[in-house]
Amino acid sequence: MAETTPVTMTIDQEQGRLDAVLGQAKLPYSRSTLANWIKEGLVLVNDQAVKRSYVVKQGDVVSINPPEVKETALEAENIPLDIVYEDDDLLVVNKPQGMVVHPAPGHSGGTLVNALLYHAPLSTINGEFRPGIVHRIDRDTSGLLMVAKNDHAHHALAAELKAHKTQRIYYALVKGNFEENEGTIDAPIGRHPKDRKKQAVVGDGREAVTHFKVVERFAGYTLLELALETGRTHQIRVHLAYIGHPVVGDSVYGHQDKIFNIKLPGQLLHAKTLVLTQPQTQEELRFDSALPPLFEQVLRELRENQGS
Template sequence: MGPENSPELQEDELFEHHKFVAAKGQEPLRVDKFLMNFIEHATRNKIQKAAKDGHIWVNGATVKQNYKVKAGDEVKVLFEHPPHEFLLVPEAIPLDIVYEDEVLLVVNKPAGMVVHPGHGNYSGTLINALLHHTDNLPTNSNERPGLVHRIDKDTSGLLLVAKTEDAMTHLAKQFFDKTSEREYVALVWGNLEDDEGTITGAIGRHPKNRLQMHVFPEGETGKEAVTHFKVLERLGYVTLVSCKLETGRTHQIRVHMKYIGHTLFNDARYGGEKILKGTTFTKYRQFVENAFKILPRQALHAKTLGFVHPISGEMMRFDSEIPDDMSNCIEKWRQYSKHSQ
C-alpha cells in the first residue's frame, strides 16, 4: 500500500493538514526528510518548527524531527495556513491573453507562474490574476475558479479558462471525452529510436516520493494515460519532440518521456537536471551547465490548443511561440550538434 495523502483544511482554517502512510518498502528515514519528499514547497525550517510546536504525529503520538519513519507508520503534520479567503484575493498581475469573449479566454502562461493558490504559493498565481481581470469566475469540481485544465508551474504555454458555469461544463466535458486538442513541445535527453509513437501506461503517485508521479504499466494503480509523440528535430544528445495529449494526467509528458528513457531536459523533479546523455569531457559538461542556465526549468511548452466553442460550435485553434528561454536553449544545442559532427 503506497502513501496516502489527504490534505484538508481544519474547521477554523488555521492549519494545513497532511497525512501519509509510509510504504511497505520504506527504509528508516528521519521524519523531517520523509516529509520533505512528500510535501511540495515545505522547507526544512517549516517542518522543524512544526515538530518543535508538537504538530507532527506518528501513529498518534507526537514526535521530534529526528524520529525515524518506518514502513507502515502513519505520519500526520499540521502547518499554519492562511485563511481560505486569503487564497482567492484578486491581484493586478499582467496576463498575456491570446483570446477572450463573453464565455471564455485563452491565456499564454509564462514559466514560473503557479496556476492556482496552494501550499507555499498563496499569492501571485494565475487565479489571483484572473480574479482581478474577470468578475464571478465559475468554480470547477476542485473549487478552482475558471480552470478547465492545468499546466505545471515551470511549464509555459496556453491555458483555457471558462467565464461562465455553462462554458465550464461544456469545455470540461471536451477534456473528459478527449476531444480537445493539446500539443506540447519538449526537449528531451537522448536520441529517440522511433520518429513517432504512442506511450501508454497508467499514471499515479510514486509509492515512495509523493512529489513525483509514476507509470504503472499493468494499470494496477493510477489512471489511464496516453501520449502521442513525434520527433521534430534530432540534436545529437537531445531531441526536440512534439507531444499530443489524449489524456491529461498530472506531469503526464514528463513521466511518460522518462518512462521510455528520455527524461525532459533540466526537469529537476525527474532527474533531467543531470547530464543523462553525452560525453565526460569537461568542455561538454560546461556546455550543458550553460544550457541549464539559459533554461532553468523543464523544457516543456504547451504550444497549441484546440476545442469547440461552447456557444458557436466553431472549432477554435490557438498556437503560441516557444518562449525565448527554451528557444535559445534549443538553438544552443542546434549549434553544438552541427559542430560536433
C-alpha cells in the same frame, strides 16, 4: 482546510529515518511538508526536537503539531497576462514558466487565478480557489491554457476535454535520441509509491496515453511534439522519464538544470497548440504560440553545436 489537530504515533515495527517513516505513514501531509515541520520543531520525538535524519527506535513517541492554518480570501491582483484570445465565454492565456495556476498551500497569491480575477469574471464550478480553471499545466511548464468565464462555458469545455475532443499539442526537449519518428506511450499513471509529491507509471494507475513525433534531432537530445489523449498529473514528464527520455530541465523527473551553461529554471516543456470548440457558436478555435525565448536559445545552441 488542512487538518490542524495534533497527531501522535508510537513507533512499533517502523525503521529508518524519521522523515522517511512519516512520509510512509499515510498521513494527510506531503513528505516535504513533514520534513519542514521537523525542521521547524513542530514534530517531536519523546517531547524533544530532532533532525530529519533521526533514526527511529521501537517505543519512540512521535507527536506532530501542525501549524494553525490562516484563512485567506482569494484576491484579484493586477498581474500582466498574455491573453491570446477572449470572448464572452472563455479566454486563452499563454502562461509563462514559473507561474502557479491557482492558489494552494505555499502559493496564496501571484497565481494565474489571481491575475484572471483582476481581468474578468470567471466560472464558479471549481470552487473558491480554482475559478475558471478547466485544465491545468504545471508551474514550470509554459504555454496555452483555456479558462471559462461562466458556468455554461465551463461545463461545455470540461465535457469536450473529458471526451478527448480538445487538442493539446506540446513541444518538449528531451534527453537522448529516438530511432523511430513517432510513437505512443500507453502506460497507467498514479501516485508514486514512495514519494507522495510525485507521479509514476504504476500497474493500478489511471489510463494515460501520450502520442509523440520527432520534430528535430540533435546530438544527445531530441525535440518532440506531443499530443495528450488523457490529462493525468505530470503525464508528459512521467511518460518521457519512464521511457528513458526525461524532459531537459525537469528537476523532479530528470534532474538536469543546465545545458551549454544556460541555467534552466524548469522543464523545457511548452503547451504550444490548443484546439477547442466555442461553447455557444460551436466554432472550432485553434491557437498556436511561439516557444519561450529561453527554449529557443537552447535550440539555437544545439543547432550551432550540431554544425560545429
